[in-house]
Amino acid sequence: MLNYTIRRLMFTIPVLLFISFIIFLLLDLAPNDPTGNLPMTIPPEVREKIRESLGLGQPIHVRYFKWCVQFFVNEPLNIIDQMFGTCTWGCEDRLRVQSWATRSPVVDLIVERMPQTLWVVGMSYVVGILIAIPIGVISAYRQYSWFDQAGTFVSMVGFSVPTFFTGVLMIVIFSVMIPTDSWFWFPSIYDTTHKVTDLASFGFQIRQMAMPVFVLALYNAAQISRFMRASMLDNLNQDYVRTARAKGMRERVVLLVHVLRNSLIPVVTVIALGVPQVFGGAIITEQVFKVNGLGQLLIIGIQGADIPLVQTLTFIFAVLIVLFNLIADILYGILDPRIRYD
Amino acid sequence: MPDGAQPVLDVRDLNTVFQTRGGEVHAVNHVSFDLKKGELLGVVGESGSGKSVTMMSLIGLLPSPPAEVRRGEVLFDGRDLLKMDADSLRDIRGARIGFVFQDPMTSLNPVFTVGFQLREPLMRHMGMNKRQANARAVELLELVGIPDAKQRLKDYPHQFSGGMRQRVMIAIALACDPEVLIADEPTTALDVTIQAQILELVKELRHKLGMAIVWITHDLGVIAGIADRVMVMYGGQVVEQAPVRELFKNPQHPYTAALLETIPHVRGDRAERLKVIEGQPPILGAIPTACPFRHRCPVAFDRCKQENPARMPVGDGHDAACFYDLAKGEPRDA
Ligand SMILES: Nc1ncnc2c1ncn2[C@@H]1O[C@H](COP(=O)(O)OP(=O)(O)O)[C@@H](O)[C@H]1O
Ligand SMILES: [Mg+2]
Numbered sequence: 001m002l003n004y005t006i007r008r009l010m011f012t013i014p015v016l017l018f019i020s021f022i023i024f025l026l027l028d029l030a031p032n033d034p035t036g037n038l039p040m041t042i043p044p045e046v047r048e049k050i051r052e053s054l055g056l057g058q059p060i061h062v063r064y065f066k067w068c069v070q071f072f073v074n075e076p077l078n079i080i081d082q083m084f085g086t087c088t089w090g091c092e093d094r095l096r097v098q099s100w101a102t103r104s105p106v107v108d109l110i111v112e113r114m115p116q117t118l119w120v121v122g123m124s125y126v127v128g129i130l131i132a133i134p135i136g137v138i139s140a141y142r143q144y145s146w147f148d149q150a151g152t153f154v155s156m157v158g159f160s161v162p163t164f165f166t167g168v169l170m171i172v173i174f175s176v177m178i179p180t181d182s183w184f185w186f187p188s189i190y191d192t193t194h195k196v197t198d199l200a201s202f203g204f205q206i207r208q209m210a211m212p213v214f215v216l217a218l219y220n221a222a223q224i225s226r227f228m229r230a231s232m233l234d235n236l237n238q239d240y241v242r243t244a245r246a247k248g249m250r251e252r253v254v255l256l257v258h259v260l261r262n263s264l265i266p267v268v269t270v271i272a273l274g275v276p277q278v279f280g281g282a283i284i285t286e287q288v289f290k291v292n293g294l295g296q297l298l299i300i301g302i303q304g305a306d307i308p309l310v311q312t313l314t315f316i317f318a319v320l321i322v323l324f325n326l327i328a329d330i331l332y333g334i335l336d337p338r339i340r341y342d
Numbered sequence: 343m344p345d346g347a348q349p350v351l352d353v354r355d356l357n358t359v360f361q362t363r364g365g366e367v368h369a370v371n372h373v374s375f376d377l378k379k380g381e382l383l384g385v386v387g388e389s390g391s392g393k394s395v396t397m398m399s400l401i402g403l404l405p406s407p408p409a410e411v412r413r414g415e416v417l418f419d420g421r422d423l424l425k426m427d428a429d430s431l432r433d434i435r436g437a438r439i440g441f442v443f444q445d446p447m448t449s450l451n452p453v454f455t456v457g458f459q460l461r462e463p464l465m466r467h468m469g470m471n472k473r474q475a476n477a478r479a480v481e482l483l484e485l486v487g488i489p490d491a492k493q494r495l496k497d498y499p500h501q502f503s504g505g506m507r508q509r510v511m512i513a514i515a516l517a518c519d520p521e522v523l524i525a526d527e528p529t530t531a532l533d534v535t536i537q538a539q540i541l542e543l544v545k546e547l548r549h550k551l552g553m554a555i556v557w558i559t560h561d562l563g564v565i566a567g568i569a570d571r572v573m574v575m576y577g578g579q580v581v582e583q584a585p586v587r588e589l590f591k592n593p594q595h596p597y598t599a600a601l602l603e604t605i606p607h608v609r610g611d612r613a614e615r616l617k618v619i620e621g622q623p624p625i626l627g628a629i630p631t632a633c634p635f636r637h638r639c640p641v642a643f644d645r646c647k648q649e650n651p652a653r654m655p656v657g658d659g660h661d662a663a664c665f666y667d668l669a670k671g672e673p674r675d676a
Contacts, residue, residue: 239448245403246443247463247514248436261453337498338452 001333004341008329012322019318020071023311024064032305034100054100070097071312075107101306109297110313116192117286117293121278124213128220129271135221136228136267140236141255151225158222167215167288174211186211190291212289216282220274227270231263238262265335272328276320349376349417350521350554351400356414357629358392358399361407368626369395371578373414374653377522382548382555384569384586386562386601390623392578393558397524401439402431418522437467440515440553444527446507450499456483456510457495463517482513485550487543505536509543516551524556529564541568563605566590571659574598577624577634580653584660592669594662596639633665641666643673 034054035047055063074094081091096105139148175188187208196202235241236259244258283295290296294313301309333339358370370392377383385393398404399411400423416423418439423431435441443449450459460482461475470478476495483491486509499507508528515523525544529537545568548555559565565572565586572589574582574597582595593599600619621638624630633639633646645665653661654674667674 239443239445240451242403243441243443243449243511243514244451244462246401246435246441248432248434248466249462250432250466253462258451258454262451265453336453338500 001330001341004333005326005330008326012326016315016319016322017068019322020068020311020315021064023314023318024067025060027307027311027314028060028063032307034305034307037304066095067097067308067311070095071315078105078107097308097312099301099306099309101301101304101309106309106312109309110294110316113292113294113297116190116291117279117295120190120209120212120286120289120291120293121216121282121295123209124216124282125220125274125278127213127217129224131217132221132224133228133267135225137232137255137260137263139225139229140232140263143233148229151229154218155222155226158218159226163215163219163282163285164288166218167212167285170211170215171288188289190289192292212282212285212291215288216285224267224271228263228267231266232259235259235262265332268335269328269332272324272331275324275327276317279317279320348379350379350419351377351556352415352417353396353400354415354417356396356399356416357412358395358404359410359412361410365627368629369578370399371626371629372652373575373578373580375573375580375583377554377556379521380548380552380554381570382557382568384565384572385556385558385575386560386565386572387575388619388623389560390625391575393560393575394526395578396575397526397556397558400524401435401441402428403435403441433467436463436515436520437518438520439522439524440518440520442508442511442515442523442525442528445531446504446511447531449511450507452499455496455498456502459499460495460510460514460517463514467518478517479513482517483510485516485547486510486513488513504532505539508532508536508540512540512543512547516547516553519551520553522554522556524558526558527560528557530559530561537564544568562590562601574601577630578626579630579634579663581635581664582660582662583653584657584662588657588660592657592660594656594660594668595635595664596641596666596668597635598662599668600638633663641668645673 034056035042035050038047038050051057055066058066074096077088077091078094078096080086081088097107098104099106099109102109135151139151142148170186171188174184174186178185188211190208190212194201194205194208196205241254241259244254249258279294283299285291286293286295287299298310298313300306301313329341333341353376354374356370356373357368360367360369373392373396375383385396387393395404395409399409399414400416402423404411411424414424418434423434426434450456457476457479460479461470461472464470464475464478465472468475468478479495480491483494488494488506488509494502499510502510511528515525528544529540532540541564544555544557557565557569562572569586572584572586573580574589574595576597582589582593582598584592584594589598590602593602597619604618619638624634624637626634630650632648633642633651636642636646639646643666649665651663651665653663655661665673
């Protein structure tokens with residue numbers, strides 16, 4: 001297993017380099033102008049100067065090479081320096097990946113946005129999973145019962161109604177129609193500057209997270225619970241379930257030990273494969289609730305033709321996707337003793 | 343087996359129905375039989391004749407819905423298993439009545455070690471802790487002839503061959519020293535040589551442990567070597583029942599006679615062509631009011647279409663459900 005992991009990790013290096021190059025090429029092809037958002041009064045010569053100062057005059061392979069050095073060498077060194085307070089080689093004038101729009105290092109922007117995304121989107125993923133697994137288990141065990149029917153209906157809704165609709169609907173109901181002083185009122189705008197210092201501010205934090213988390217959790221739970229249910233149904237018909245019953249095991253043990261353990265194998269891999277989406281941020285939901293997370297950062301970057309920002313964010317998502325694919329494979333190997341990787 | 347021995351299991355007038363989209367399927371009708379202490383009862387019949395459903399009905403292993411045990415009594419140790427609540431039945435299942443199923447490849451849980459699956463009934467029924475259960479599990483694996491037992495407890499089912507897995511299944515079924523072992527076509531999925539080894543093992547264990555066994559098979563050849571008594575099933579009912587020698591020598595039901603014909607014989611240096619029984623076994627939408635075998639029966643006559651024959655005594659410990667006397671070559675009187 002360790003060998004396998006190392007082999008796979010080695011293999012990801014060329015894959016990721018290739019991906020980063022493709023992203024770079026694609027973004028370069030896009031008809032973007034980083035000076036496009038500047039006031040019309042700025043004359044074309046000045047615009048040209050600005051472009052040159054951003055390094056746009058150089059040929060593409062040089063620019064790609066520079067980005068690689070900045071991202072793969074300088075940024076990690078910078079992180080090490082910050083963590084240990086050291087000053088490794090060239091720390092004074094080290095070139096980092098700079099955002100064109102804000103002129104600050106892209107990685108700093110990402111680090112700044114990360115907590116909101118992780119809290120809101122990550123929490124919704126966790127909540128979604130925690131809801132989905134019991135629902136899937138019970139729906140399968142009581143197939144076609146009213147519980148199963150209700151679960152099917154709710155997940156159809158969660159599946160098919162887009163988050164920008166449920167999100168806006170929630171805002172209309174809980175922020176607009178309900179009076180502000182009611183307990184059932186929830187803020188529609190996520191306040192990033194809010195600091196949790198005591199119980200009351202913690203309560204407010206929960207409140208402002210509630211709606212976006214609910215909207216996303218509904219969507220996640222809809223998918224995962226269907227998957228869990230299907231997996232449970234597959235296993236409930238297996239011969240080993242009959243064997244467990246023939247041994248006189250209690251239904252709880254049959255269901256929650258024998259069947260669940262088998263059913264979780266594909267579900268866990270699907271959950272692992274879904275994690276990059278959490279980091280990717282729920283672009284639309286973040287827009288709806290004004291959560292300034294990574295998804296929103298990406299949108300701003302695209303609108304402002306902030307190529308380094310978009311390039312870096314996209315590449316980080318790519319890394320996460322490749323990484324969690326590997327993690328899913330490894331988890332599969334751990335959970336299923338029949339799988340051997342070597 | 344000595345005559346008049348106490349029955350450990352006494353099944354009376356068992357009826358099991360499946361609710362399907364196409365209506366009811368009466369899979370088991372009026373099945374009565376008993377199993378004496380230490381006896382090995384062979385149950386034969388084509389597939390679809392209701393052997394498995396009968397045995398699973400006894401002990402509440404059929405999923406309900408779609409299955410429903412509609413009528414009958416199953417007396418075990420003086421109590422009716424069909425009237426028992428689910429919890430008491432669970433205490434008997436796996437403890438006093440053990441099961442071995444047909445397909446050893448799928449009957450064990452793939453993600454738990456063999457040790458775990460063996461310990462489960464021991465800890466559940468015998469109140470053992472993990473260490474005691476482990477010690478007993480080693481004994482059991484040795485008992486069923488698995489070498490290197492202690493090591494193998496840590497292995498997963500896929501690390502065993504088919505024959506070895508069936509030995510594990512037998513070890514699980516025997517874990518709590520049951521009075522009855524029900525083996526549902528335990529060798530059907532195995533190679534002939536492995537099949538012979540498993541049969542040897544069961545013969546040996548039977549003498550060592552002395553439990554009563556119900557051995558289901560569709561192969562009369564297997565039954566001949568091990569059974570004391572044979573029950574033949576067709577169309578969800580018992581059509582003939584006799585001590586094994588008697589049944590082979592003197593079959594009284596045309597279906598049994600036809601089954602015996604299908605056993606391949608080797609005469610001289612030329613193997614006979616395999617005989618088959620023409621036609622299909624019935625799927626029963628209702629309790630049959632005529633003999634279910636009549637369409638395939640060479641000696642069927644008018645009465646067979648009007649009445650479903652009940653089992654009637656035809657010899658010493660021998661009964662058959664047929665209006666026709668095969669020996670005399672004419673309908674029975676009355
Ligand atoms: N789950 C089920 N749903 C409907 N009918 C069933 C089901 N299981 C078994 N049956 C019916 O019961 C009959 C007997 O099946 P079974 O006892 O498995 O036969 P066998 O003698 O081969 O063990 C079958 O022919 C089928 O019609
Ligand atoms: Mg069967």
